Amino acid sequence: MAVKVMIPTPLRPYAGRQASVSVEAQTVGEALDALTGQFADLRRHLYADGGRLRSFVNVYLNQEDVRNLQKDQTPLRDGDTISIVPSIAGGRSC
Amino acid sequence: MPETIEKTKHAAPAAPVSLSKEEVLRYSRHLIMPEVGMEGQLKLKQAKVLLVGSGGLGAPLALYLAAAGVGRLGLVDFDRVDFTNLQRQVLFGTSDVGKPKLEAAKRRLQDLNPEIQIDAFETKLTSENALDLLRPYDIVVDGTDNFPTRYLVNDAAVLLGKPNVYGSIFRFEGQLSVFGLADGPCYRCLYPEPPPPGLVPSCAEGGVLGVLPGIVGSLQAMEVLKLILGNGDPMAGRLLLFDALEMTFRELRLRKNPDCPLCGSNRTIHQLIDYYEFCGVRGEEAPPPSVEVPQMGPRELAERLKRGENIFVLDVREPHEYQICNLGGILIPLGDLPRRVQEIDSAAPVVVHCRSGARSAQAVDFLRKAGFRRVWNLRGGILAWSDEVDSSVPKY
Ligand SMILES: [Zn+2]
Numbered sequence: 001m002a003v004k005v006m007i008p009t010p011l012r013p014y015a016g017r018q019a020s021v022s023v024e025a026q027t028v029g030e031a032l033d034a035l036t037g038q039f040a041d042l043r044r045h046l047y048a049d050g051g052r053l054r055s056f057v058n059v060y061l062n063q064e065d066v067r068n069l070q071k072d073q074t075p076l077r078d079g080d081t082i083s084i085v086p087s088i089a090g091g092r093s094c
Numbered sequence: 095m096p097e098t099i100e101k102t103k104h105a106a107p108a109a110p111v112s113l114s115k116e117e118v119l120r121y122s123r124h125l126i127m128p129e130v131g132m133e134g135q136l137k138l139k140q141a142k143v144l145l146v147g148s149g150g151l152g153a154p155l156a157l158y159l160a161a162a163g164v165g166r167l168g169l170v171d172f173d174r175v176d177f178t179n180l181q182r183q184v185l186f187g188t189s190d191v192g193k194p195k196l197e198a199a200k201r202r203l204q205d206l207n208p209e210i211q212i213d214a215f216e217t218k219l220t221s222e223n224a225l226d227l228l229r230p231y232d233i234v235v236d237g238t239d240n241f242p243t244r245y246l247v248n249d250a251a252v253l254l255g256k257p258n259v260y261g262s263i264f265r266f267e268g269q270l271s272v273f274g275l276a277d278g279p280c281y282r283c284l285y286p287e288p289p290p291p292g293l294v295p296s297c298a299e300g301g302v303l304g305v306l307p308g309i310v311g312s313l314q315a316m317e318v319l320k321l322i323l324g325n326g327d328p329m330a331g332r333l334l335l336f337d338a339l340e341m342t343f344r345e346l347r348l349r350k351n352p353d354c355p356l357c358g359s360n361r362t363i364h365q366l367i368d369y370y371e372f373c374g375v376r377g378e379e380a381p382p383p384s385v386e387v388p389q390m391g392p393r394e395l396a397e398r399l400k401r402g403e404n405i406f407v408l409d410v411r412e413p414h415e416y417q418i419c420n421l422g423g424i425l426i427p428l429g430d431l432p433r434r435v436q437e438i439d440s441a442a443p444v445v446v447h448c449r450s451g452a453r454s455a456q457a458v459d460f461l462r463k464a465g466f467r468r469v470w471n472l473r474g475g476i477l478a479w480s481d482e483v484d485s486s487v488p489k490y
Contacts (some may be wrong), residue, residue: 009267009337013429019340044431055287063347084344087285087333089237090262090302 001026005035006083014041019064028061029072031082046084056087108438111136117209121163134323135163141322144168144231146219146247148195151314153185153262158315160203160210163324167203168231171195178490182304196255219243221366224250233321234274235259235314241288242369248273248281249366252356257321258329261314266303266309270319270334271348274357278330283351283358290372306338325346387458390470393480395445406442410457411449419487421447421479428453435464447472447479447489 004022005016015021016039023038025031036043048054059066060083066074076082113121113135124130124138135270141164144342145152148171159167175183175198190198196214203212215227221236225262228234228250236247236258244262251258251274258274260281271281313334320326333346355362394453398405407423409416426434428448443464451474458471472479480487 009265019337037361054289056285056289059285063249065347065349068349083335083344085269085333085346087241087289088262088267088269089241089244089288090263 001078001080003031003076003078003080003082005031008084008086008088010086010088011042011045011084014045015039025076027072027076028066028074028082029058029070031076032055032059032072058085059083060085097353111140113139114209114399120207120209122347124162129325132327134294137322137324138163138319139165141165141233142168143233143235143318143322144170144228145235145237146170146209147237147239148185148199149173149179149239150185150263150302151311153183154308154311155237155315156185156203157234158312159208159318160207160212162165162212162315162319163207164213166213166231166403168215168227168316169196169199170219170227171199172216172218172448178235182307184308191193218257219246221246221368223319224366224393228256233255233257233318235261235318237261237311237314242373244281245288245372246366246369249356249363252280252365253366256326257328259314259317259321261310263302263310265301266306266338268306268313268334270310270313270329270336271332272321272329275328275330277350279348279350280354280357281460282356283354284333284348286351286355290374293337298302303338306403307329310336342413362441385463387455387471388469389473390478391447395472396479398481404442406439406444408438408444408446408450408454408457410446410453415449415490416490418423419476421476421487425449428457431457431460435461438466440466443468443473445470447475448474451475 002022002024004019007018012018019074020053021035022037023031025034032046036046046054047059053059061069061074062081114261118125121135124230125132143164143169145155148156148169156167156169173195175186175193177191179186180188185199185202186195194216199417200212200214206373217223219227224246234247234251234256238244238245244275248258257272257275260271260273262269270292271279278434301468314390315435317329322465328354331348333348335344335346350357354434358361394403407421409420409423409425410428410431412427413425424437426437443459446454446457447470451471454475476487477489480489
């Protein structure tokens with residue numbers, strides 16, 4: 001299935017500065033694998049050690065949080081949109 | 095529905111809530127629309143709203159809520175106005191620079207609407223004072239810019255059973271929701287834990303596009319009005335994502351997390367905690383956990399360069415930062431360093447700098463691990479260079 005993965009602003013530097021990336025996948029997990037296969041730097045921002053999705057990063061299939069669906073196993077349909085939504089706090093710099 | 099009206103009718107008849115002739119004129123654009131009307135305007139007049147943070151989000155929030163006639167507006171902030179605020183914090187003017195934000199805010203808001211009460215709390219919101227500060231108010235608005243305070247505001251609002259109108263911004267992207275309504279999710283349902291400091295975003299990627307907080311703060315103000323008026327569909331259970339560059343508003347569904355440690359059925363959080371510890375930062379001013387690396391002060395570097403020493407000055411900021419100001423160093427952004435490391439002259443001593451010294455410390459650590467022996471971090475970066483060596487170099 002061809003799906004679109006929306007990349008949030010803070011993660012765009014690790015995804016070739018793109019706002020969205022199209023991937024081919026059957027499940028949400030496969031789609032994220034395809035994405036991080038393409039952009040290796042993205043991986044450590046999305047997953048904690050041990051391969052669990054970080055707790056300040058949520059993944060939505062269309063409008064629904066995949067935690068409320070079948071998580072990684074959630075099946076995809078052609079034209080679905082996956083959104084990666086990390087928590088943001090403000091525009092501070094260090 | 096008109097619960098507040100009922101209350102006023104039966105409460106002390108000596109001082110019924112009503113609008114003066116001046117207020118009727120002031121609020122006439124509200125009064126002539128049925129969705130507000132006299133009933134709604136009196137609700138606004140009796141409403142008590144606490145704004146946490148008087149920055150980018152707080153500015154439009156305070157201005158619009160004051161203008162709309164919210165009867166009592168509390169502001170919590172301990173900062174002073176500085177020049178970098180003026181690009182987006184429209185509550186303040188150039189003549190306010192250096193003054194406490196709340197002093198400037200109160201004057202501006204009281205001029206905008208002398209009919210309302212402004213409570214200025216010139217303090218940092220802490221686990222010790224949060225419950226007392228929030229308690230007298232009906233609605234809390236989160237206009238803060240850091241994770242510890244966001245979790246603190248959320249937890250205090252949930253513990254007190256008050257709605258928390260949430261807005262957050264980053265560069266050109268914003269989020270909006272309403273947390274803490276009965277049966278609705280809270281911020282922890284959405285994000286159980288904050289990001290560890292220093293992960294995303296890194297300091298190279300900060301910044302806020304000027305108008306963005308105006309948009310998100312105005313959306314928050316609109317949600318506040320709707321909650322007070324009891325009109326429309328509040329954003330509870332929904333997360334709005336706004337992308338200013340693409341000019342898109344997307345909406346995601348939020349659900350209460352049954353396992354939420356704060357608002358779930360088996361909640362484990364019954365009081366406020368240490369939010370700096372929770373977020374992995376010790377105090378607002380604590381620098382991000384940076385690596386221990388050899389440092390060189392700006393004066394020493396300046397003298398050695400002046401003596402004509404062959405020092406490789408490496409600038410690890412981003413190209414757009416180099417355009418603001420530079421020390422004539424070779425630019426290799428931190429993220430590009432691993433694949434461009436051969437561009438560095440390993441025969442010469444290397445001094446690495448960034449804006450403040452945090453990114454360059456990471457670069458020095460990387461270079462030492464890559465085998466560089468004579469490599470130093472410029473202590474305090476461009477900011478310290480401007481202070482100690484050349485004041486013509488602008489700070490940003
Ligand atoms: Zn919750």
